[in-house]
Amino acid sequence: MLELSGKLKQLSGLSTTSPPSLLRVVTTPALPKVLARDAAYLCQSAEIPVGFRIYMALESNREFLESVPSGERRAVLPDSASFLREGDIMRVSPSSGSYRVVFRSHSNHVSILLTERCNHYCLMCSQPPREVNDDWIMNEVENLLPMIPIHTREIGFTGGEPTLYGDRFIRLLECTKTYLPRTAVHVLSNGRIFSDLTFSEAYAAVKHPDLMIGIPLYSDDPVRHNYVVQADGAFDETIQGIINLKRLKQRVELRVVLHLQTIDRLTNLAEFITRNLLFVDQVALMGLEITGFTRGNLDKLWIDPYDYRDTLGRAVDILSAYKIPTAVYNHQLCVVPEGVRRFCTRSISDWKNEYLPVCSSCALRGRCGGFFSSGVRYRHSDHVQPITTA
Helix, strand or coil: CCCCEEECCEEECCCCCCCCEEEEEECCCCCCHHHHCCEEEECCCCCCCCCCCEEEEEHHHHHHHHHCCCCCCEEEECHHHCCCCCCCEEEEECCCCEEEEEECCCCCCCEEECCCCCCCCCCCCCCCCCCCCCHHHHHHHHHHHHHCCCCCCEEEEECCCHHHHCHHHHHHHHHHHHHCCCCEEEEECCCHHHHCHHHHHHHHHCCCCCEEEEEECCCCCHHHHHHHHCCCCHHHHHHHHHHHHHHCCCEEEEEEECCCCCHHHHHHHHHHHHHHCCCCCEEEEECCCCCCHHHHCHHHHCCCHHHHHHHHHHHHHHHHHCCCCEEEECCCHHHCCHHHHHHEECCCCHHHEECCHHHHHCCCHHHCCCEEHHHHCCCCCCCCCCCCCC
């Protein structure tokens, strides 16, 4: 697991009243002055170029900062930040003496939080909602977009519920299309706002060339779905939202988190999708992430994935028989049926991905999604074992 945030070991040259700032990490000394003045130079030797906004070094390399000209801003990072690379973007907060890496240029899992607010209160929410005015997050993201390299393959917008910003969310998508025209965008949303056809039309009018929205659907039974998300009327609005989006030819992924409250009707849900939502672009069947609300509700949610392997296999068979693209996320290959393994995807973000010691001898480790680091110490299947043949 990578530590994407932490305390600076030292910070000098910046007032503690200075606002947080976004800085692009640079390791190349020869940078045009116009770019260097807003960048953080990560010192990897005693040869220090001039003109950068701030000079940084890992704690084990802090002696390199002794070569930085007097009066220049400087900071010492903990060695846990040794993963930083050219093009990464970090937020530095002088008032708290802290930092957070908000974009990693070499990662295939770029997820950008837009808000912590939400109109759901899901039993297994990994990002528990807070009723606060956090517009500062959107302000920062709007400043972040022009800094992201144009060659970035994919980014994801998540929350909370991103669409609570309304028209401002639409403008963000338009800005993303302008600054990153070749970057795929994946949005996580509960989909309810798209039951408003006018909003759906505004979303479609962005005409982004590679945009998909992931919407959770937890049961074919409205009562069960509404219970999981803790919101009355959510099922009807979600279904209407999906229909509106597909009517407007927008790409939609359905997401189903598998746990004790959803697993007994999983095959019913698969049949419901094939009868009523055959037009969706993908269905993702997802393992439980044991963090956030999941920890407090674990007795209501936990079921060993090995115990529902046959149910999972039947659901995958139903969906694939109707040629609905299907993916299985967050599952270990050793606990799913062999026929399901080809549907499994390495979906856990690299910065929070771990494996158990027993996995070291597995012939399929390179294809396996592994575990959420937040959950390994709490609960995992009792049937994890190395697979001996590829």
